[in-house]
Amino acid sequence: xxxxxxxxxxxxxxxxxxxxxxxxxxxxxxxxxxxxxxxxxxxxxxxxxxxxxxxxxxxxxxxxxxxxxxxxxxxxxxxxxxxxxxxxxxxxxxxxxx
Numbered sequence: 736x737x738x739x740x741x742x743x744x745x746x747x748x749x750x751x752x753x754x755x756x757x758x759x760x761x762x763x764x765x766x767x768x769x770x771x772x773x774x775x776x777x778x779x780x781x782x783x784x785x786x787x788x789x790x791x792x793x794x795x796x797x798x799x800x801x802x803x804x805x806x807x808x809x810x811x812x813x814x815x816x817x818x819x820x821x822x823x824x825x826x827x828x829x830x831x832x833x
Contacts, residue, residue, distance in 0.1 A: 736797060740787045743774045747802075751783030754806055761809040762825050763801045769821035772797030776813035776822055782806040785813060785822075 736744075763784070772795050777785045784807045790798040799822065801807075811824045 736787060736789055740772070740774060740797065743777050744786045747777050747780065747783040747786055749783070750781070751803060751806060754782045756805040757782070757808045759809060761804070761807040762827065763804055763807055764823040764826055765799060765801060766821045766823075767793065767798050769819045770798040771795045771819055772799065773818065774799075775816040775818065779812045779816045781810060781812065782808055 767790065770793065772787055772790070772793065774787055776799055777787055782803075784801065784803050785799050786802040787797055788800045789796065807824065809824055813822050814824050
């Protein structure tokens with residue numbers, strides 16, 4: 736990871752320090768082969784749930800990982816910000832409710 740990616744992770748961890756785990760369990764689906772590791776989802780997460788990681792299986796060498804799923808509040812900010820449609824929050828739950 737380069738300096739900018741490390742800074743994104745540090746900011747996410749700093750946010751998480753001031754948060755409590757969510758009362759509601761949320762399901763985070765990540766399609767790693769679509770992820771280019773841009774960090775937009777990590778940067779937009781209000782709870783620090785996501786982090787960037789080095790990934791030798793990614794063609795970009797980096798991808799997003801769900802580091803602390805218990806902190807996810809289901810806001811879907813990461814899903815909305817992802818330009819590659821690589822992350823989904825409660826997708827199956829939402830389909831069942833409809």
